[in-house]
Amino acid sequence: MPPAKNAMEIFKLLDMSNCRECGEKTCLAFAGALFQGQRKLAECPKLDPEIIGRYSEHPEKKDATEQNRDEYLQQLKSEIANHDLAAVAERVGAQFSKNRLTLKVLGKDFGVDTAGNLYADIHINPWVVIPFLSYILHGKGLPVSGNWVSFRELNDGKERYPLFQKRCEEPMKRVADIYTNLFDDLVHIFSGKQVEEQFESDISVVLQPLPRVPIMICYWRPEDGLESSLNVFFDETADENLDIGSVFTLGAGLAQMFGKLALRHGFPEAVSSQ
Numbered sequence: 001m002p003p004a005k006n007a008m009e010i011f012k013l014l015d016m017s018n019c020r021e022c023g024e025k026t027c028l029a030f031a032g033a034l035f036q037g038q039r040k041l042a043e044c045p046k047l048d049p050e051i052i053g054r055y056s057e058h059p060e061k062k063d064a065t066e067q068n069r070d071e072y073l074q075q076l077k078s079e080i081a082n083h084d085l086a087a088v089a090e091r092v093g094a095q096f097s098k099n100r101l102t103l104k105v106l107g108k109d110f111g112v113d114t115a116g117n118l119y120a121d122i123h124i125n126p127w128v129v130i131p132f133l134s135y136i137l138h139g140k141g142l143p144v145s146g147n148w149v150s151f152r153e154l155n156d157g158k159e160r161y162p163l164f165q166k167r168c169e170e171p172m173k174r175v176a177d178i179y180t181n182l183f184d185d186l187v188h189i190f191s192g193k194q195v196e197e198q199f200e201s202d203i204s205v206v207l208q209p210l211p212r213v214p215i216m217i218c219y220w221r222p223e224d225g226l227e228s229s230l231n232v233f234f235d236e237t238a239d240e241n242l243d244i245g246s247v248f249t250l251g252a253g254l255a256q257m258f259g260k261l262a263l264r265h266g267f268p269e270a271v272s273s274q
């Protein structure tokens with residue numbers, strides 16, 4: 001069977017019980033998260049393995065998640081044409097020049113022109129592009145408040161938090177435990193800023209994946225038989241400047257990027273169970 005054409009096709013296959021075992025409030029929310037490339041079919045425990053298998057019979061083709069993500073990306077790009085990018089740039093803390101809006105993503109230039117073409121000084125990953133386009137199209141551009149909150153305190157973050165821990169905080173902690181230069185790299189390669197330790201952590205680094213959506217990573221080293229710990233914090237305005245799905249995508253994407261850094265430096269055990 002060919003891969004599903006869109007998330008609604010998958011939605012029709014779901015149990016529709018809204019049982020929340022996948023960590024989403026409803027089956028529709030699960031289908032929507034799948035649409036944005038954040039979930040996999042196999043993460044619904046109620047879905048018949050035979051159906052999961054049927055939709056995975058063609059590994060040479062893109063799977064449904066990738067395909068839906070690509071469609072969503074195209075939709076966002078086409079929306080760009082209906083926006084006055086000069087006005088948008090002012091709202092979201094970007095520059096506009098020569099028909100192109102440019103802002104900083106982790107310290108590097110990232111831009112889009114009025115036809116939806118992307119320009120970047122870094123690799124253009126979907127986990128950056130989707131939040132980038134959502135931010136400029138739908139973000140309110142509120143000034144950063146300086147008040148840090150956890151993902152679960154953001155609107156609609158509570159239901160997704162177990163998955164956020166699994167996809168973002170836990171893999172980041174594994175990397176930080178093993179690849180101890182991680183935080184130096186974040187400062188030097190990704191223009192992170194080491195700030196005064198917050199919440200009694202041992203290390204606190206602030207990254208700027210989008211101008212008005214800072215992310216703070218706090219790490220507590222193991223001590224007196226206690227395990228290490230890592231938490232990610234957002235400005236309390238994050239859910240107004242970016243949709244919650246894109247906030248999730250940024251966190252999970254950063255975790256993947258940290259894993260790749262560890263691999264590149266010869267620490268495969270930092271990502272072995274991801």
Ligand code: SF4
Nearest residue numbers: 019020022027030044
């Ligand atoms: S686990 Fe499956 S059936 Fe339950 S809410 Fe999630 S998608 Fe729906």
